[in-house]
Amino acid sequence: MNYCQLNAEDLAADDYFKEWVCSPTPETNAFWKSFLSDYPERYYQVEEARQLVAGLEQIEKRPTETVRVDALWNRIEDSLDTYRIIPAERWLTRSIVWKIAASLLLFLGVSWVGQTAFKQTELSLQPFIQPANDWVETLNEASQVMHIQLVDGSRVTLQKGGHLRYKSQFSGTKREVYLTGDAFFEVTKNPNKPFVVYANGLVTKVLGTSFRINAPTGAPTVTVDVKSGRVSVYPNQSGQAQDPESKGLVLTPNQQAVFHRDEAKLDKSLIENPDVLLSEKEAERFVFDDASAASVFRALEKTYGITVIFDEEVMQDCTITMSLDRESLFQKLDVICRVLDAEYKLIDAQIVIYSKGCSGSRNKPIHPSQ
């Protein structure tokens, strides 16, 4: 392409030119820089074209409508859910339960009419009001994940091969379910009735939150990953004087518990790729200009809900100049530690930084974006 003869609108319409303006790379930067030094008289055309392309991208941008995107997704999911429940389960949970409930109601109605007619008030109706409460067993034999809505509104996403056993009504003081396999739980909040999952010897207890349990049949470990809220996990040991929960762990978002079944041992760690826990609005930008190490670690703690342990005194001269917006937590830590000539270890779901301190001149600012 002979760019030296093009006017501003030709340039703006050109693919290569647009790519440079919208997402420049070192190569395209170099190309257009050398073009301008060869043809300085084209400066105004290039500048006008650049303003056109950049301006149009701005004009077309709308405020991000995250709320609408989420709401629309819920609508799509709800519509899909109605198709998805497998027929056998639908028959069991809907049909039978409702038939029993309907016949009970009919029976109650008839006996009430009979009762008032004969004024036999001594007859207690209580025993009949108990709703049908059977265990429901669901085995996901399909090739896709299955969505199960429990009676309290909690949702379970059961992976292929997963097996879930629950009551069609949650009576008593707990909402109890039994799991083998891999499932994600979104539990409706109810402080009066904890939700308890029993999975291969590990008990996971929550009030209302979302988390994933992976407990394959026969596997030596069970893992629990927390997405939101607080989760308590403990080995399932009955018949002990001590409260088993006191031997367990409390997990917060981005944390993971691994339960080793043979040793009945619980380890706490972080999930493989921790999520940013702040909303888009609250999230801080990871762009630092001569920032103290302490402030960088505090930003990490806030963003990922983790704890960073470091010696503030030793690291008081350490500063960081860089931008780390796109990197994941562990990538960020790698870069920060490289710049500060430090090391980090993940111990008990906490990040521990090992540093010998900085002598001012040693850490050079780096700019990964260049």
Add this chain to the structure above:
Amino acid sequence: MSTPDSSNELWYTFRQGDERAFQTIYRLYAHDLLNYGRKVTNDVALIEDSIHDLFIELWQSRANLSDTDSIKFYLVRSLRNKITRTRSRDPFFQASDVDALTFDVDDIGIENKLIEDEELRHVYEQLRKSYERLTPRQQEALNLRFYQHFSNEEIARIMGVNYQSACRFIYSALKTLREAIRIFSLYLAWISMEQYLH
């Protein structure tokens, strides 16, 4: 500027019935679809209904879908077809609806924060004013080109016009906008000269 490699894989996983892939596709493109929908109609409910139906049909017919080089192209084109089909069935729909497409000045985005340079902000402001005087089809083509980053070929196929027409929409629009910027730049130059002389 699509990334065919990763999107091919995502598309494949989705067609195998993976719901996470399905949701990822939605999350990746929902913003763009909502944004583009506004170029075709002002009726937000119609846009959302169409996106809803599009994704339901996508999930239900996943096994029968063919390969695609660009998921985004597929989705944008399907959305446009859906909106225009619904509208053509609607007896109350008037052709003037398209012409009446206007912008809510507060609603659209010149994000002032991003544009710190006062002068550049004036240029963008000027640009936006001229932009609003373009025809709906010119605006749609510019959206597809400069915001959604489709090629001219893809734009022609989405809008259901031939390649030359798509190029013409874009080129004539760019020419109009460039003139607006140029007049304004001259004015800026004149202002600064005035200041210089006094």
